[in-house]
Amino acid sequence: MRGILRVLVFALLVTVSFVPMVRDADLAKPHVAANESRGSPPVDISKTIADYDEFSVGNFAGTEFSNLNLSLKLNEVSSTVEGNLTVDFYNDDPVPFSQIPFHLYPSGMLYESRQGNITVLNVTTTSEPIQEMPYSVLWEQQLMWVNLTDSLLPGERTEFHIEFITTLPDGLDRANVHGENGNQSRIYTVSSSYPIPCVYDRFDGWNTDPYVGFGDPFYIDMAFYEFYLNAPNDMIVAATGELIESDSDGESTTYHFDPILPVREVTFAASRYYQMESANVNGVNVSSFYLPDSQPEWEDDVLEWASLTLTLLNETYGVYPYSTLNVVEQHGFYGGMEYPCQVYMTRGVLERVRAETLFPEYLELVVVHEVAHQWWSQLVGDDCIDWGFLDEGLTCWSHNYYGEVYYSDWEYFQYYRYLDTVRTHHEEFEIGSVINQSNYERPDLVGYIDYTKAPLILEKLRVEIGHEKFVESLSHFFRQNYFEIATLPNLQEAFEFVCGEDMDWFFLPWFDNPFLPDYSFVGVVYNLTDGTLTISVEDLNEGSNPYSYSQQVLVRVDNNFDGVLLEETVWINGTTTFTRLVSTRPSEVCLDYEDYVLVDLISYDVDSLSTQNIQIVGTPSLTNLWGFLPIEILPAIAVTGIVLVLVFYVFINRRSGNATW
Ligand SMILES: [Zn+2]
Structure with missing residues (x-):
């Protein structure tokens, strides 16, 4: 029996893939192929992290x-x-x-x-x-x-x-x-x-x-x-x-x-x-004020949501230093509005939730969002007209982070996924959208840019650099600009400080380009002689954007018979060519867009780009013989090979009178 197993393993090994090897070490490093560089952001010497320690305990002496x-x-x-x-x-x-x-x-x-x-x-x-x-x-x-x-x-x-x-x-x-x-x-x-x-x-x-x-x-x-x-x-x-x-x-x-x-x-x-409730949350008197008719939805819950937000963002970014925080019901055409130490949620939100024209979680979303503004737009201020994407982007990222922490899902509050909305925006509206612009320059896009694209790009940054560095950078940004006014270069400066590298490769394209990447395979070549697969991906939007994108994309290479030959995350830096060793002739090459890969798409449903148009070059060497053969007949050849080997094995054993089964 052991003899048969050995033969089967040998026969199967012939068709099993080799472990692919990385050939292009350079691809692991993102680079900026930009027309121009923003350079290091200007550093305001009056802003020191030391102020945070004093201000956060209420000491403003000397300021x-x-x-x-x-x-x-x-x-x-x-x-x-x-x-x-x-x-x-x-x-x-x-x-x-x-x-x-x-x-x-x-x-x-x-x-x-x-x-x-x-x-x-x-x-x-x-x-x-x-x-x-x-x-x-x-x-x-x-x-x-x-x-x-x-x-x-x-x-x-x-x-x-x-x-x-x-x-x-x-x-x-x-x-x-x-x-x-x-x-x-x-x-x-x-x-x-x-x-x-x-x-x-x-x-x-x-x-x-x-x-x-x-x-x-x-x-x-x-x-x-x-x-x-x-x-x-x-x-x-x-x-x-x-x-x-x-x-x-x-x-x-x-x-x-x-x-x-x-x-x-x-x-x-x-x-x-007004009816009022209060709770003491780590020394902050948190209160809610609401109309009698709103009691079923407001009672207990609003106070709870505000308190959870306060606790989370205190720990995540830095100290909310005031002694009071109110969430107050008001009438308004919008969902909510933030002011220092007091935020509003409108009666209209409640009415729309009751009418089922808003999803029920919207009440919690508004409370969390407006409270999160205490960190972004209040404690760290900004020009909400010229840099409005900054405080709204950070605040939206924060309310989604609350969803992640308390409901295990960063997209918990996203009735329409940011990812889907942004990837199909160009297709749907046939316009580009630059984040880093004053609201005067794109008034019709303020809602989309500030509340959807900006927080998604921040999430994209987290995907690229990892959660710990991301949150540490936001905390650094918060402390560095505590009680000050901040701009996008200040945010980039904080990420550069924490990550220890120039972050132009991320900030320039994602905040300043009007279009997302739109990848296309321009050449996929398999060389039978040495078993190399060379993949060229072009960003069709590269000519329409001032900066080249760098992002990590999962590349998968399949063979109909062997399944996955290669699965590897690769940096796609603008138009990119990379080469990998694969053991046998591939039948399909695919860019997987699942993990927050940002590209122009024509539909929500699309989550990958693949091609079967693979050019075969070279002559087969012995080790690549299998790659030379047409894929369709490989299963038949493999089965035939196994049978022949078995017959041969049995024949030899019978002749020697030494059959073991
Ligand atoms: Zn807001």
């Missing part, structure tokens, strides 16, 4: 911020807010200022019959004798310029006082009054509703952008706030910061909120009908 003292008085009947803002403005820019612009956002917000507005009553000095200061309001730009009495030099401060009245619009925009008392749904949401200082930067000078209708229009510096708020008694108020004290005069209550640490803005919402 200057503007101080804003804001008092708001809500008039429930007229839907107006009387406001007083004392600005102690610190010039942290390298140029002197003779005037300072302020956003007056409400007049740009949606409305039905009552348009939002900020009427500036006066601007005055704060020191005696009090004097009026000249200012101009540009209605169309939702802007006010305050002219300073003296030029404000870098590193200096100036103080003045602005008195104003805000009319809250009655639409479903970020500030609004909506809902009815009759069904206990009336809510006053007061966001971006006072004069907010514009940001000066080296890219644009003063960023005086109006309240644009695509993406988020905000770009705001950190400042210390004292926030006083007066609202009618019996109203429940949710606001940015710790409630220091409240004082009622019988008709209304004045609340003093203090975020304690710098924030980019303050917001509040008030309703006679």
Whole structure:
């Protein structure tokens, strides 16, 4: 019996593949064949990781911020807010200022019959004798310029006082009054509703952008706030910061909120009908505020989701340093909106979930997403118009990461897979899409780029460099830009620091190219003489993109008879040719797109590219004899060979009278 086994093994070995050998060591290294290089990102020497250690425990000694003292008085009947803002403005820019612009956002917000507005009553000095200061309001730009009495030099401060009245619009925009008392749904949401200082930067000078209708229009510096708020008694108020004290005069209550640490803005919402829950999560007072009718979905769950997000992202990126975090129900045309220490989820989300036009997990998605914005857009700020893909991309990646951690699936919240959407976007819309652009340059693509393509590219980066380096890089980026403004080069810088290599090979093509790769086999040649298989893959979109892509793709080589001859992950760097040894003549070569390979596809269903068009060259050597024979007859030859060997074996044994079976 052992003799027969030995013969069978021998016969089978003839047709079994050899272990393939890697021939092109260079292919293991990604390279950039770019027309130009972005080079090392500019490093802002004022940003040091050391600040994180101090800031995260609330120590801002030695770091200057503007101080804003804001008092708001809500008039429930007229839907107006009387406001007083004392600005102690610190010039942290390298140029002197003779005037300072302020956003007056409400007049740009949606409305039905009552348009939002900020009427500036006066601007005055704060020191005696009090004097009026000249200012101009540009209605169309939702802007006010305050002219300073003296030029404000870098590193200096100036103080003045602005008195104003805000009319809250009655639409479903970020500030609004909506809902009815009759069904206990009336809510006053007061966001971006006072004069907010514009940001000066080296890219644009003063960023005086109006309240644009695509993406988020905000770009705001950190400042210390004292926030006083007066609202009618019996109203429940949710606001940015710790409630220091409240004082009622019988008709209304004045609340003093203090975020304690710098924030980019303050917001509040008030309703006679809010129900509130709170929990202490590692020293942070997490609260939810919701309407009575929303109780079935909001009770317990919203608080739980916010707390889980807070815990996860604290551990993943770095410390949320404030003592309060509110999730508040509001009316709005969107899903949710983030502000410092307070985020909103709209009643509309709940209604659509109940109507089954949104999947049920959407409620959790919105809460997690808006809370994640505390890390991306708040603690690390950005210009949401020019770099909006940065905070939305990071926030979307984060809410998907929450899905991965708590539901074991990074795509848990993706009703439409990002991967499918991005791979078929070009086919469906016949346009390219560059991530690294201002929203002004591609307003119609903001939703797709910021919320789908950008987080997918971040996930792609994780696939390429591995989870640990990826998360460590994000954490480094967070700490490096804590309480600062960040841009894409700052993100790349963080990845380069952690990975210890130039990351142009990833960031340039994936963030700046309009088109994904579109691979095609331009030549697959099998050489019978030496058993080499040379595969040439062309990126058909290479000429339409400024940079060449590098990504890892699983290559599989099959033979009808032997099955898989070769399975290996290969770096495809633009148009690429590579050679491998295979034991026998292959019948099919395939690029497997399963593992987050990003390519243009014509359909969701396609997950590979294969060819059977294999050119055969050379003459067969003895070791490649099997490769020379037509594939179709190989099984018959193999069986015949086995039978002949067996017959021969039996014949020999019988002749010697030594049969063993
Ligand atoms: Zn967002």
